[in-house]
Amino acid sequence: MSPSPLAIAVQDLVFQWPARNQAGFRLSIPRFEVERGERVFLQGASGSGKSTLLSLLGGVLRPQPCRLRVLDTDLTALSSSDRDRFRVDHVGFLFQQFNLVPYLSVRENVLLPCRFSRHRRRQALQSASSLQQAADRLLQRLGLDGSLARQPVTALSVGQQQRIAAARALIGHPELIIADEPTSALDADRQGEFLDLLLERCADDRVTLVFVSHDQRLESRFTRSVRLDDLCATTPC
Amino acid sequence: MAISIALSVMLLLGVEQLRIQARENFTQSISGTDxxxxxxxxxxxxxxxxxxxxxxxxxxxxxxxxxxxxxxxxxxxxxxxxxxxxxxxxxxxxxxxxxxxxxxxxxxxxxxxxxxxxxxxxxxxxxxxxxxxxxxxxxxxxxxxxxxxxxxxxxxxxxxxxxxxxxxxxxxxxxxxxxxxxxxxxxxxxxxxxxxxxxxxxxxxxxxxxxxxxxxxxxxxxxxxxxxxxxxxxxxxxxxxxxxxxxxxxLPGVALDDLWSVVGVVERSLLAISALVVAVGLSGLVAVVLAGLSERRRELAILRSVGAGPRVVFLLLAIEGLMVVVAGAALGVLGLMGLGALAAPMVEEHLGVTLSASTLTPEAWRLLLLVMATGFAVSLVPGYRAYRLSLADGLTPRL
Known part of the structure; x- marks a missing residue:
């Protein structure tokens, strides 16, 4: 079976929390598809369920029975530990802030996915002779020079930290990158710079990007823009 | 944190060592006399x-x-x-x-x-x-x-x-x-x-x-x-x-043993007190790790995002606690030996009790292992808490 052109295929997704409480939080998405290589801007106000959707796509949360395929994998059929493995093998995550583990070095932070995934480690080694080299090369491509590699991460600026986080998301060539407002803590100049680098890397590596933000100014930089409210069937969503 | 564990381990082993040596000195108050x-x-x-x-x-x-x-x-x-x-x-x-x-x-x-x-x-x-x-x-x-x-x-x-x-x-x-x-x-x-x-x-x-x-x-x-x-x-x-x-x-040895069993209540209560100090040290460790956990929810989310399951998070925290306990215990043993080496001549001069803290008795090893096992056991508490947190938070800690 050849891989489907869809990176994400969601149909009739319902997530409710707590599970048996109708009055609780409820997310319901009849249909949401993202093609491979697309760079999607997902817009939504805070509290609209963005983070929940991302957790569902990353296999951290499990929805009620529905169709939820990410990279041709049926996430509803996997056990939680299989989903953990799937996540590290195929998905890179970027968060808003404090993206790094404070007690690890820059390099160790970048290589964190390679520690948990043999797949990512192998992929990283395909283009480099050592993991260190792979990390350093990626950092370089993200505009960070090698002298940072041995500094404590807490000594770095937010902009530098976000680039290191981006390197961690990209290392070992995951097919999907999920970014949850990674630019919201940056000032306007840094935002543009960071976004340029991220989009460029994703385009280079043909990585699918789902980029969540409430900042509409960024919308034009993506191949497609989706409003979460439009995806949802009912409110509140 | 490791310091407080080191001190409590030092106390525990010190009391144990003194206890054994005091007993030895006591039963040897008269040796060579049949x-x-x-x-x-x-x-x-x-x-x-x-x-x-x-x-x-x-x-x-x-x-x-x-x-x-x-x-x-x-x-x-x-x-x-x-x-x-x-x-x-x-x-x-x-x-x-x-x-x-x-x-x-x-x-x-x-x-x-x-x-x-x-x-x-x-x-x-x-x-x-x-x-x-x-x-x-x-x-x-x-x-x-x-x-x-x-x-x-x-x-x-x-x-x-x-x-x-x-x-x-x-x-x-x-x-x-x-x-x-x-x-x-x-x-x-x-x-x-x-x-x-x-x-x-x-x-x-x-x-x-x-x-x-x-x-x-x-x-x-x-x-x-x-x-x-x-x-x-x-x-x-x-x-x-x-x-x-x-x-x-x-036979003096036999009578001294009988006598020691009377004095023994004191030594056992001393040991119990130092065991309590260790317990306080360990609960302090748990309290500190638990308190620090809420600040580490972001870190847990990062680990989750790179594929660490809740079980890995659990183990990570438990091992972290164990490492602190082991480090503390090692520090305590070293401290005790250092102190013993420094104090032995003085103690012998003033109390007439011969100290030989350079080696641990099997009993002391057992106590040490017990401390570490307990340390690991209590570290399961923050481990479990982290497990629950990472299950509830997923990738987005509610800070």
């Missing part, structure tokens, strides 16, 4: 007054009985002890020069003189280190003995003062608190006494005592060394069946 012989009484009481100079003998034994025992072919040496008088609260022991030769303590250490020599003259006295230190006595000082023991207002043997002829090195035993004189001296100071009081109208000046027969008539107890230890039970039977008068022979 039998303690005295008038028939309870074995513990005999050891208490003969070895520790605690309490009074109810009866004495006849000198002839002592001679009969000492003359037994199995006996290598016999040291008579005559107790009952005191000097400023410290026991006066009438004995012979053989005492300094044959008495052994600890690891078969003999008594040693820090100054002077054994008594040569009737009115010579050899004092223990504690007596010397407490009253500032030096060689040549004159001291007056009291009749009877304990309390003040005792009648004095003021007419016959003694000269300090020797000072013993510190042992940590009752020897330190004793004044040793010859058996003849005990006879001499009681020449003009009868029934516990000076005879009215009779006064024998010290220069004349040598004209009298100073051979002892009675002693309180005797320490016996055998030529062959294997014969100890046979000898004990011989003494206990002695026809002349009722005698009792005690």
């Amino acid at each position: 039998l303690v012989v005295g008038a028939r009484t309870s074995p513990i009481q005999l050891v208490l007054y003969a070895v520790f100079r605690l309490g009074d003998a109810t009866h004495n034994i006849r000198w002839t009985s002592f001679q009969a025992v000492a003359a037994h072919p199995a006996v290598a040496w016999a040291v008579p002890l005559s107790l009952g008088d005191s000097h400023r609260g410290h026991a006066v022991v009438g004995t012979t020069a053989a005492y300094f030769e044959h008495f052994r303590y600890g690891d078969r250490q003999p008594l040693a003189f820090s100054a002077g020599q054994p008594f040569a003259d009737v009115f010579d006295a050899v004092i223990g280190a504690e007596v010397a230190a407490q009253f500032g006595y030096r060689l040549g000082d004159r001291i007056v003995l009291n009749h009877g023991s304990g309390g003040i207002g005792l009648a004095e043997h003021a007419d016959k003062p003694f000269t300090v002829s020797g000072i013993l090195r510190r042992t940590g035993l009752a020897v330190d608190r004793s004044i040793h004189v010859s058996l003849e001296a005990i006879e001499a100071i009681h020449l003009d006494w009868q029934g516990g009081a000076p005879m009215p109208g009779v006064s024998i000046p010290p220069e004349h005592v040598r004209k009298f027969d100073l051979a002892p008539k009675e002693i309180t107890a005797a320490l016996i060394g055998l030529k062959n230890r294997a014969g100890v039970f046979q000898m004990q039977r011989f003494v206990n069946r002695y026809q002349g008068e009722p005698l009792l022979a005690v």
Whole structure:
């Protein structure tokens, strides 16, 4: 079976929390598809369920029975530990802030996915002779020079930290990158710079990007823009 | 955090080490002596007054009985002890020069003189280190003995003062608190006494005592060394069946063990207290890790995003706790050894307790393992909390 052109295929997704409480939080998405290589801007106000959707796509949360395929994998059929493995093998995550583990070095932070995934480690080694080299090369491509590699991460600026986080998301060539407002803590100049680098890397590596933000100014930089409210069937969503 | 664990482990092992060494020192208060012989009484009481100079003998034994025992072919040496008088609260022991030769303590250490020599003259006295230190006595000082023991207002043997002829090195035993004189001296100071009081109208000046027969008539107890230890039970039977008068022979080790079981309550409570300190240290660790956890929810989310399952998070936190405990324990052991090495000469000098903290006893190892196992067990608490948090938070900690 050849891989489907869809990176994400969601149909009739319902997530409710707590599970048996109708009055609780409820997310319901009849249909949401993202093609491979697309760079999607997902817009939504805070509290609209963005983070929940991302957790569902990353296999951290499990929805009620529905169709939820990410990279041709049926996430509803996997056990939680299989989903953990799937996540590290195929998905890179970027968060808003404090993206790094404070007690690890820059390099160790970048290589964190390679520690948990043999797949990512192998992929990283395909283009480099050592993991260190792979990390350093990626950092370089993200505009960070090698002298940072041995500094404590807490000594770095937010902009530098976000680039290191981006390197961690990209290392070992995951097919999907999920970014949850990674630019919201940056000032306007840094935002543009960071976004340029991220989009460029994703385009280079043909990585699918789902980029969540409430900042509409960024919308034009993506191949497609989706409003979460439009995806949802009912409110509140 | 590791420091507080290190300190509590240090305390625990220190107490344990001291406990064992105190016990060893205690049961070795008298070593090399095969039998303690005295008038028939309870074995513990005999050891208490003969070895520790605690309490009074109810009866004495006849000198002839002592001679009969000492003359037994199995006996290598016999040291008579005559107790009952005191000097400023410290026991006066009438004995012979053989005492300094044959008495052994600890690891078969003999008594040693820090100054002077054994008594040569009737009115010579050899004092223990504690007596010397407490009253500032030096060689040549004159001291007056009291009749009877304990309390003040005792009648004095003021007419016959003694000269300090020797000072013993510190042992940590009752020897330190004793004044040793010859058996003849005990006879001499009681020449003009009868029934516990000076005879009215009779006064024998010290220069004349040598004209009298100073051979002892009675002693309180005797320490016996055998030529062959294997014969100890046979000898004990011989003494206990002695026809002349009722005698009792005690194996000091056995009596000391019995005695220690009484003292043992104290050591066990000490150990319990230090165990409590360790428990407090460990709960402090858990509290600190738990408190820090809410600030680490972001970190947990990052780990989750790179594929760490909740179980990995659980293990991570548990191992983290274990590592702190192991580091603390190692630090504690090192600290204890360092302290032991520094303090051992001082402790030996002042307490007479020999410390050998350089090696851990099997018991101490067991305690250490117990501490680490407990440390790991309590670390499961923050581990479980982190597990729950990472399940609830997923990738987006609710801060």
